[in-house]
Amino acid sequence: MDILKRNNVRIFGDGDKVMMLAHGFGCDQNVWRHLIDAYQKEHTLIVFDFVGAGQSDLSAYDSLRYSTLDGYAADVLEIIETLNLRNVILVGHSVSSMIGVRAAINKPEYFSQLVFVAPSPYYINDGDYVGGLDKADLEALFEMMESNYLGWSSAMAPLIMGNPHKPELGEELTANFCATDPDIAREFARVTFFSDSRGDLVKLTVPSVTLQCNQDMLAPLHIGDYIKRYTPNNSLVILDATGHCPHLSAPAQTIEAINCYLFSDNNLIDAKLLSPDLFT
Amino acid sequence: MQNFYPLISSPKTDFEAFYNQAPCGLFIFRANGTIVHINQTMLVWLNANAEEVIYKDFTDLLDKGGKLYYQLFIQPLLTMNNEVKEISFHICTPKADFHCLFSAKVFQKDGEDEPLFAATIYQVAERKKYEDELLKKKQQADLEKEMKEVTLKEVAYDQSHLVRAPLANIVGLISLLDEMECTSEVSDLIKLLKISANKLDEQVIKLADKLNE
Numbered sequence: 089m090d091i092l093k094r095n096n097v098r099i100f101g102d103g104d105k106v107m108m109l110a111h112g113f114g115c116d117q118n119v120w121r122h123l124i125d126a127y128q129k130e131h132t133l134i135v136f137d138f139v140g141a142g143q144s145d146l147s148a149y150d151s152l153r154y155s156t157l158d159g160y161a162a163d164v165l166e167i168i169e170t171l172n173l174r175n176v177i178l179v180g181h182s183v184s185s186m187i188g189v190r191a192a193i194n195k196p197e198y199f200s201q202l203v204f205v206a207p208s209p210y211y212i213n214d215g216d217y218v219g220g221l222d223k224a225d226l227e228a229l230f231e232m233m234e235s236n237y238l239g240w241s242s243a244m245a246p247l248i249m250g251n252p253h254k255p256e257l258g259e260e261l262t263a264n265f266c267a268t269d270p271d272i273a274r275e276f277a278r279v280t281f282f283s284d285s286r287g288d289l290v291k292l293t294v295p296s297v298t299l300q301c302n303q304d305m306l307a308p309l310h311i312g313d314y315i316k317r318y319t320p321n322n323s324l325v326i327l328d329a330t331g332h333c334p335h336l337s338a339p340a341q342t343i344e345a346i347n348c349y350l351f352s353d354n355n356l357i358d359a360k361l362l363s364p365d366l367f368t
Numbered sequence: 369m370q371n372f373y374p375l376i377s378s379p380k381t382d383f384e385a386f387y388n389q390a391p392c393g394l395f396i397f398r399a400n401g402t403i404v405h406i407n408q409t410m411l412v413w414l415n416a417n418a419e420e421v422i423y424k425d426f427t428d429l430l431d432k433g434g435k436l437y438y439q440l441f442i443q444p445l446l447t448m449n450n451e452v453k454e455i456s457f458h459i460c461t462p463k464a465d466f467h468c469l470f471s472a473k474v475f476q477k478d479g480e481d482e483p484l485f486a487a488t489i490y491q492v493a494e495r496k497k498y499e500d501e502l503l504k505k506k507q508q509a510d511l512e513k514e515m516k517e518v519t520l521k522e523v524a525y526d527q528s529h530l531v532r533a534p535l536a537n538i539v540g541l542i543s544l545l546d547e548m549e550c551t552s553e554v555s556d557l558i559k560l561l562k563i564s565a566n567k568l569d570e571q572v573i574k575l576a577d578k579l580n581e
Contacts, residue, residue: 114440118448221436228433229440234503235456236437306439330400332439336447337399 101128112182116142122339140272393489524579
């Protein structure tokens with residue numbers, strides 16, 4: 089199987105340092121546009137779509153493989169192996185932070201640092217642990233997804249997926265759906281929200297940084313502290329950003345925070361940071 | 369041609385009236401969701417005064433599922449594509465409860481950098497019922513299809529195992545019969561029996577293969 093085609097891997101720049109960007113649930117590699125602009129000069133940047141998202145090969149989707157985060161982590165590792173990369177800086181958004189944790193526990197020798205953008209080890213409230221969501225919230229979200237996928241045309245999907253060079257085909261769909269097949273999106277949603285990665289944090293040996301938004305209903309503020317407390321060698325940065333996608337809504341801050349972490353001497357930057365983005 | 373639109377006596381007032389009385393909700397919000405303008409129709413639908421909603425986060429008007437959906441899908445899309453169309457939302461506040469379609473587009477005021485979002489809201493009470501009905505039917509059809517597939521698999525299994533086993537016995541017994549001494553009349557009957565049994569076996573195999581496809 090052609091792994092690079094399967095995951096629609098794209099490579100930018102040819103710098104010595106390797107940075108890999110893993111999108112989260114809900115969208116595809118297009119969310120990384122600002123980071124691609126910022127980092128392609130001095131890095132080799134690897135972006136990709138998880139199977140089922142964006143312009144990945146839908147026929148490679150396997151419900152069983154992707155029923156746990158390990159299946160998604162295997163995608164990450166297989167891309168790294170195919171391209172023969174080492175010392176990878178892995179930037180993961182949302183669920184991909186924990187996918188990155190699993191990949192890095194499995195193959196720590198592949199990674200130099202992990203960057204978590206708006207991560208959460210578990211989204212659901214559980215006893216004293218406040219994940220922020222309860223099961224009823226998730227049912228409401230799934231219902232919302234269902235009613236907004238009414239316009240998805242299963243006849244058009246293969247056309248789009250098979251024609252990455254004809255983006256106009258996908259325009260109509262990507263405008264509202266980020267081109268994710270609804271059946272797969274539903275399964276990815278379940279894996280995302282029902283996976284409990286709290287026990288994994290302590291096993292991580294690769295150094296990491298958490299970029300925590302100060303107003304994010306999917307990852308409340310204290311989640312950043314939780315991750316820092318249980319993850320060896322983790323730094324925490326609070327972004328003055330609303331929502332779950334700071335790399336889109338507050339790109340300047342996000343990039344500054346990543347730079348501070350990657351290029352500072354001690355990698356410890358637990359300060360409230362940074363020049364605010366203009367309009368957040 | 370100068371007065372081509374003679375009805376517009378005072379354009380500003382007319383535009384304002386149209387903005388406020390348009391048969392859809394209109395509002396403008398900032399990137400973080402803060403409402404900065406809202407028209408009269410929307411206020412009537414929300415059963416609220418301007419003071420109650422201006423400078424509030426518009427996603428607070430949505431039910432929790434909608435709010436999550438906005439964070440996960442709509443906000444990234446708006447930032448990336450500058451536009452979303454016909455998103456189905458449920459407005460749910462202590463004073464208002466209705467389903468709607470939401471569309472929004474980014475724009476900038478002259479000479480300003482801040483991106484603003486112009487949004488329209490259409491109430492869809494009847495259409496929503498129809499949509500729910502369709503969705504229910506679709507889910508039901510999916511479920512039935514799944515159940516039929518399970519049944520078909522069972523039939524295929526029965527064909528290839530439960531039916532073929534006794535049939536194999538019959539074929540074996542016929543071979544034994546064939547080797548026994550008997551009249552030519554019986555022997556002819558056994559031949560016919562053998563042909564029929566083999567044909568039946570072929571058909572069972574074909575059927576099982578078809579079901580397994």
